[in-house]
Structure formats: structure tokens, C-alpha cells
Amino acid sequence: xxxxxxxxFMARRISSLGHEARLISPQFVRSFVKxxxxxxxxxxxxxxxxxRPSMRFVQPKTENQQAMHxxxxxxxxxxxxxxxxxxxxxx
Numbered sequence: 001x002x003x004x005x006x007x008x009f010m011a012r013r014i015s016s017l018g019h020e021a022r023l024i025s026p027q028f029v030r031s032f033v034k035x036x037x038x039x040x041x042x043x044x045x046x047x048x049x050x051x052r053p054s055m056r057f058v059q060p061k062t063e064n065q066q067a068m069h070x071x072x073x074x075x076x077x078x079x080x081x082x083x084x085x086x087x088x089x090x091x
Contacts (some may be wrong), residue, residue, distance in 0.1 A: 002024055011023055012063075015060070029042070029049050031049075033045045
């Protein structure tokens with residue numbers, strides 16, 4: 001699977017059912033896409049990339065890791081919003 005926000009949830013779910021889920025970083029899949037990006041072409045590129053012996057896979061994130069990443073992303077992207085919202089809740 002190509003690693004994205006939803007794929008980490010799916011990888012955890014697939015693993016809980018007893019299967020091996022392997023995630024590929026999107027930057028590695030991109031080099032195998034030959035034409036316009038759509039689901040069919042993406043699936044072919046993922047299969048091609050996964051079949052390479054030197055392919056590096058991404059470890060699926062836990063729910064806590066995803067939550068921490070989301071908080072960090074919000075803090076770095078919108079720091080003023082957190083300061084403003086925090087001040088509103090204190091008064």
C-alpha cells in the first residue's frame with residue numbers, strides 16, 4: 001500500500017486480521033508512475049515498486065504516533081490559532 005493517513009489505519013486493521021501489511025513511501029511509488037495519476041495506474045506502480053528487492057518499506061504508525069504527528073503539524077502550521085484559542089478558553 002502507498003503510505004498516507006488512511007493507510008496506517010488500514011495496515012493496523014489488516015495486521016490485526018493476521019496478514020502482513022507493508023507500506024511504501026509515496027516518493028518511491030511516484031517514480032514508477034508512467035502516465036497520469038489515477039487509481040489503476042497507481043496500483044500498477046505500487047505492484048512494480050513492491051516487487052523490487054531493494055524497496056524500503058515504511059513502518060505503520062500507531063494511533064498515538066498519528067495523533068502526535070497531527071498535533072505537531074497543527075502547531076507548526078497554525079501556531080497563532082493555538083495561542084488565540086488557548087486564551088479564549090482561559091477567560
